[in-house]
Amino acid sequence: MAEVKTRGEVVLNRVAIVAVVVALIVMLTPIYWIASTAFKPRSLATTVPPTVMFEPTLTPFAKLFTKRSQLRQPVEEDVYEAAPWWEKLIYDDGEQVVKNRKTGAITSSGYWDRYKNSLIVSIISTFLAVSMGTLTAYGFSRFKVKGEQDWLFFILSTRMLPPVVVAIPMFLMYRTVGLHDTHLGLIILYTAFNLSFAVWIMKGFVDEIPREYEEAALVDGYTRLQAFWKIVLPEALTGIAATAVFCFIIAWNEYAFALMMTSRNAQTAPPYIPSQVGSGLPDWSVIAAGAFLFLLPVAIFTFLLRNHLLRGMSFGAIRK
Amino acid sequence: MTRLEPGSRAASRGFSDLTIRNLFIIPTIAFLIIFNVFPLLYSLWTSFTDFRASTTAPANWVGLANYRELLNDPFIWRNFTITAKYVLISVTGQVVVGFGLAMLLNRQIPFKGLITTLLLLPMMLSMAVVGLFWKLLYDPSFGIINYFLGLGKFEWLADPQVALYAVALVDIWMWSPFVMLLSLAGLSAVPKHLYEAAEIDRAGPFYTFFRITLPLVAPILMIAIIFRTMEAFKTFDHAYILSSQPTTELIAIRLYKMAFLEWQTGLSSAFAYIVLIMVVAITNIYVKYLNKAKAR
Numbered sequence: 001m002a003e004v005k006t007r008g009e010v011v012l013n014r015v016a017i018v019a020v021v022v023a024l025i026v027m028l029t030p031i032y033w034i035a036s037t038a039f040k041p042r043s044l045a046t047t048v049p050p051t052v053m054f055e056p057t058l059t060p061f062a063k064l065f066t067k068r069s070q071l072r073q074p075v076e077e078d079v080y081e082a083a084p085w086w087e088k089l090i091y092d093d094g095e096q097v098v099k100n101r102k103t104g105a106i107t108s109s110g111y112w113d114r115y116k117n118s119l120i121v122s123i124i125s126t127f128l129a130v131s132m133g134t135l136t137a138y139g140f141s142r143f144k145v146k147g148e149q150d151w152l153f154f155i156l157s158t159r160m161l162p163p164v165v166v167a168i169p170m171f172l173m174y175r176t177v178g179l180h181d182t183h184l185g186l187i188i189l190y191t192a193f194n195l196s197f198a199v200w201i202m203k204g205f206v207d208e209i210p211r212e213y214e215e216a217a218l219v220d221g222y223t224r225l226q227a228f229w230k231i232v233l234p235e236a237l238t239g240i241a242a243t244a245v246f247c248f249i250i251a252w253n254e255y256a257f258a259l260m261m262t263s264r265n266a267q268t269a270p271p272y273i274p275s276q277v278g279s280g281l282p283d284w285s286v287i288a289a290g291a292f293l294f295l296l297p298v299a300i301f302t303f304l305l306r307n308h309l310l311r312g313m314s315f316g317a318i319r320k
Numbered sequence: 321m322t323r324l325e326p327g328s329r330a331a332s333r334g335f336s337d338l339t340i341r342n343l344f345i346i347p348t349i350a351f352l353i354i355f356n357v358f359p360l361l362y363s364l365w366t367s368f369t370d371f372r373a374s375t376t377a378p379a380n381w382v383g384l385a386n387y388r389e390l391l392n393d394p395f396i397w398r399n400f401t402i403t404a405k406y407v408l409i410s411v412t413g414q415v416v417v418g419f420g421l422a423m424l425l426n427r428q429i430p431f432k433g434l435i436t437t438l439l440l441l442p443m444m445l446s447m448a449v450v451g452l453f454w455k456l457l458y459d460p461s462f463g464i465i466n467y468f469l470g471l472g473k474f475e476w477l478a479d480p481q482v483a484l485y486a487v488a489l490v491d492i493w494m495w496s497p498f499v500m501l502l503s504l505a506g507l508s509a510v511p512k513h514l515y516e517a518a519e520i521d522r523a524g525p526f527y528t529f530f531r532i533t534l535p536l537v538a539p540i541l542m543i544a545i546i547f548r549t550m551e552a553f554k555t556f557d558h559a560y561i562l563s564s565q566p567t568t569e570l571i572a573i574r575l576y577k578m579a580f581l582e583w584q585t586g587l588s589s590a591f592a593y594i595v596l597i598m599v600v601a602i603t604n605i606y607v608k609y610l611n612k613a614k615a616r
Contacts, residue, residue: 017427019424020424020429023421024435027438027497028438031442033457034450046459046462048462050467132348132351133348135348136345154349158352160550161599162556162599164572164576165363167579168363168366168585168588168589168592169363170359171580172366173359173362175373192355196352224335224340225340249444253448255556270448273452277452291450291452295449298444306440309440310501313501314502317543318502
């Protein structure tokens with residue numbers, strides 16, 4: 001970083017600040033647009049000129065979780081008064097919630113099921129990948145392995161394959177053993193996908209833990225497993241947490257495998273959300289509400305991970 | 321660094337080191353072989369057959385016919401050309417934007433940490449879901465891009481000549497932060513005294529950039545370029561969602577259609593193998609550079 005000294009430098013630095021601010025606005029506008037559309041009533045989502053100032057509403061979120069139909073005639077006043085706040089929002093928009101004729105139970109839209117599937121698949125596959133990955137990373141880091149570089153290359157190469165290439169045979173195999181459109185099927189795929197990533201990242205973290213710690217423990221009478229459990233794991237905790245968040249994000253965002261390997265039961269949110277656009281006039285505010293809830297966890301995680309992003313994105317090759 | 325020989329000293333207590341090493345490593349290798357290598361061997365077999373997953377008809381051995389058909393198919397070559405063009409546009413764009421941003425952020429900028437994290441946000445979010453919203457942004461009548469750029473009713477996705485650029489632009493938006501992140505790491509590693517020496521020698525900004533900055537950042541920038549090339553080559557998510565134009569039919573999209581919409585399982589397996597060989601070749605180059613960077 002050049003130190004600012006001369007007047008020319010001062011001016012140049014101001015120009016750089018302005019340029020950074022402009023770049024920041026341009027880069028964040030698409031994300032802001034998704035977030036703001038999620039809080040717009042349908043009538044303001046696709047206006048010309050675009051609506052920038054508006055009164056935020058939760059109507060898109062009420063609609064997101066329910067199945068609705070067009071109101072044929074205005075809703076009766078006592079029914080409207082008796083309805084909960086979120087149902088009033090839907091009535092206000094000229095629609096009504098589809099209910100079971102007998103029980104009166106509301107019909108859900110299927111969004112929450114997909115969201116839940118995303119959570120199940122991402123959390124379990126992350127847990128599996130990180131636990132196996134940490135052990136393997138320790139193995140490669142501390143012991144002599146014949147052809148270590150070749151094994152590590154093999155592990156990495158499994159991750160570099162395009163999903164479609166792996167999906168063709170996996171689809172056939174899953175169909176034979178009944179794993180198509182199941183949580184377990186996706187969990188296996190995502191674990192395999194993240195395992196290689198976890199090994200590479202965790203190896204970097206484990207390499208950084210001084211060997212002397214364990215060797216001292218071994219001299220003190222610990223077995224190697226005890227030394228691993230009581231000395232190495234606590235030291236590697238930050239690395240494990242960062243790796244887990246990365247694996248979660250990768251599984252959470254994954255689209256291609258989910259599109260090819262699931263159809264309904266185990267379908268995750270990424271293939272579901274785009275399928276809502278379809279043909280005709282999509283309700284962009286509802287789709288944005290779904291996207292908003294889906295993107296929010298990753299946005300939060302990005303801030304938690306900010307000091308590890310470089311290492312994670314470069315497979316542990318580059319550290320600060 | 322010294323390494324413990326498996327089966328050495330600590331072996332007398334608890335499991336031997338050799339056992340632990342095997343216990344820790346073999347499950348992972350086995351898992352990857354079962355769920356990655358074995359399926360690929362299976363599809364190697366189907367690539368020599370006329371198998372169609374949509375029918376119950378048994379697969380017939382056709383030898384190299386699938387490969388011959390693919391390599392003689394002018395449409396497939398068009399998919400490769402489109403992909404090459406797409407990779408070139410998007411990777412060049414990402415390097416220019418990403419490296420440019422890194423150069424800007426390498427100065428004295430207030431709230432640099434926060435700004436950097438915010439700039440990295442696009443690459444962390446789901447390509448499929450965020451990509452979908454570019455449909456809204458690109459819309460010719462109510463999209464904000466046409467409105468703010470004053471382009472009237474410009475057709476971004478419906479015009480076959482423009483669509484590929486529109487898809488690549490989304491990729492540039494999403495992945496420039498990646499190049500920026502790696503470039504920043506490279507820039508911060510350039511020793512300051514080099515710039516001080518250049519200043520004493522009254523070297524101009526161009527000389528300083530091309531003789532000091534660029535050569536020293538080049539190795540790390542190269543990693544970013546190869547990695548993005550590899551990823552761009554595999555692009556599927558947002559490209560498939562944004563455009564169904566034949567002019568934006570990347571290899572991954574053609575392969576998906578062939579396998580899962582036309583159900584030409586045998587033929588698509590052969591196609592997948594051709595793609596596979598190309599990816600492994602690029603991966604090899606990538607790992608070579610990774611190890612080089614690690615060794616530094």
